[in-house]
Amino acid sequence: MITTSEAGLAGVVAGQTALSTVGKKGFGLTYRGYSIEDLSEHASFEEVAWLLLHGELPMYEQLVTFSEELRHRRSLPDPLKQILETLPSTAHPMDVLRTGCSVLGCLEPEASAEQQYEIAMRLLSSFPSMLCYWHHFHHGGQRIEVETDDDSIAGHFLQLLHGHPAAEHLRRALDVSLILYAEHEFNASTFAARITASTRSDLYSAIVTGIGTLRGPLHGGANEASMDLIESYVNADAAEQGVIDRLAAKQKIMGFGHRVYKTVDPRSDVIKRWSHTLCDETALLTLYEISERIEAVMRREKGLFPNLDFYSATVFHCLGIPTTMFTPLFVFARTAGWSAHVFEQRSNNRLIRPAAEYNGPGPRAFVPINERA
Ligand SMILES: CC(=O)SCCNC(=O)CCNC(=O)[C@H](O)C(C)(C)COP(=O)(O)OP(=O)(O)OC[C@H]1O[C@@H](n2cnc3c(N)ncnc32)[C@H](O)[C@@H]1OP(=O)(O)O
Numbered sequence: 437m438i439t440t441s442e443a444g445l446a447g448v449v450a451g452q453t454a455l456s457t458v459g460k461k462g463f464g465l466t467y468r469g470y471s472i473e474d475l476s477e478h479a480s481f482e483e484v485a486w487l488l489l490h491g492e493l494p495m496y497e498q499l500v501t502f503s504e505e506l507r508h509r510r511s512l513p514d515p516l517k518q519i520l521e522t523l524p525s526t527a528h529p530m531d532v533l534r535t536g537c538s539v540l541g542c543l544e545p546e547a548s549a550e551q552q553y554e555i556a557m558r559l560l561s562s563f564p565s566m567l568c569y570w571h572h573f574h575h576g577g578q579r580i581e582v583e584t585d586d587d588s589i590a591g592h593f594l595q596l597l598h599g600h601p602a603a604e605h606l607r608r609a610l611d612v613s614l615i616l617y618a619e620h621e622f623n624a625s626t627f628a629a630r631i632t633a634s635t636r637s638d639l640y641s642a643i644v645t646g647i648g649t650l651r652g653p654l655h656g657g658a659n660e661a662s663m664d665l666i667e668s669y670v671n672a673d674a675a676e677q678g679v680i681d682r683l684a685a686k687q688k689i690m691g692f693g694h695r696v697y698k699t700v701d702p703r704s705d706v707i708k709r710w711s712h713t714l715c716d717e718t719a720l721l722t723l724y725e726i727s728e729r730i731e732a733v734m735r736r737e738k739g740l741f742p743n744l745d746f747y748s749a750t751v752f753h754c755l756g757i758p759t760t761m762f763t764p765l766f767v768f769a770r771t772a773g774w775s776a777h778v779f780e781q782r783s784n785n786r787l788i789r790p791a792a793e794y795n796g797p798g799p800r801a802f803v804p805i806n807e808r809a
């Protein structure tokens with residue numbers, strides 16, 4: 437009998453991974469043994485992606501080659517551009533990426549698992565191109581060039597979005613965010629991607645599964661919902677009253693709580709510092725004050741703490757990124773984690789197919805349609 441605490445597979449160990457440890461003691465996060473604090477302080481996203489995909493930190497030459505290989509995979513085939521042009525301007529950018537991934541899987545299919553690494557690089561490189569091509573076509577009437585010579589995915593995206601290279605510290609802010617979002621053990625989207633991989637399906641299908649699962653507000657969609665919440669208040673006092681009212685109405689406050697962490701999401705402290713720096717620099721300190729007040733109210737009223745999504749929202753906002761592109765940024769980063777999990781699943785595969793506890797009616801006689809009451 438499934439107990440309430442096990443509903444949603446809470447606390448159920450569903451497999452093994454060597455990729456990351458999440459909240460082993462209710463807190464703390466490592467990628468392949470390296471702490472998230474060290475990685476976000478000293479590494480680049482490309483370095484972390486290599487670590488996840490290969491198991492070790494790259495040597496200098498390996499990182500240079502990897503970054504070059506990523507740079508060379510930013511172009512989009514014409515049929516994919518045409519489909520991006522056909523999608524409505526009102527589509528959610530997550531749906532655009534989900535579709536773009538699927539289309540690329542038709543145009544450049546994975547014929548064998550030997551291509552998995554190549555395809556992971558291709559998706560890491562081309563997701564920012566897909567999103568910005570669609571965005572500028574529909575919101576500015578432009579068919580943009582999607583290849584830049586920026587040596588990072590963060591810089592490439594900001595350059596495509598804004599039409600000019602970003603200042604170094606802004607590229608770094610996004611780079612750190614991508615590191616924090618890159619991997620998180622058996623979260624819902626990664627587990628879903630692993631299920632798809634376990635049927636011996638292709639990598640594109642696994643990533644499409646991941647994107648579809650990430651989209652919801654209980655998972656990646658929470659960063660967009662957090663921004664909507666923060667922006668809905670004019671100041672910290674209004675935010676305090678507003679959150680109290682929402683809690684009284686039994687509403688969830690997006691960007692708070694976590695299935696695995698019990699006291700703190702270690703990624704939140706890192707991104708909160710960036711939020712303060714950028715809100716200060718862009719004269720948007722009110723947004724930061726509102727965020728801090730919501731955090732204080734959530735601690736006082738519910739004993740809950742912000743997860744990665746909450747302060748990421750204001751960081752992305754200060755970088756001039758439209759709110760509907762926040763969850764796609766999660767996709768750019770998590771493609772590294774999803775891909776590494778698919779590689780791991782494939783290396784020791786067994787179909788993932790759990791059992792269900794049946795709670796429906798007992799056996800009954802079939803009633804022909806004209807005899808049904
Ligand atoms: C990067 C990421 O994807 S991190 C997750 C992003 N998602 C969010 O921020 C969405 C908001 N948070 C939540 O919905 C939850 O905390 C989850 C989905 C992250 C974890 O869910 P679960 O482990 O299933 O916890 P569950 O939803 O059962 O919550 C336990 C209790 O805390 C409350 N609670 C949990 N999170 C919140 C919240 N954000 N706001 C208000 N109450 C909350 C629940 O209402 C519940 O209270 P109850 O026992 O009185 O009914």
Ligand SMILES: O=C([O-])CC(=O)C(=O)O
Pocket residue numbers: 458617619620622623624655695696743744
């Ligand atoms: O682990 C989870 O459940 C959600 C999360 O924080 C992530 O995917 O980064």
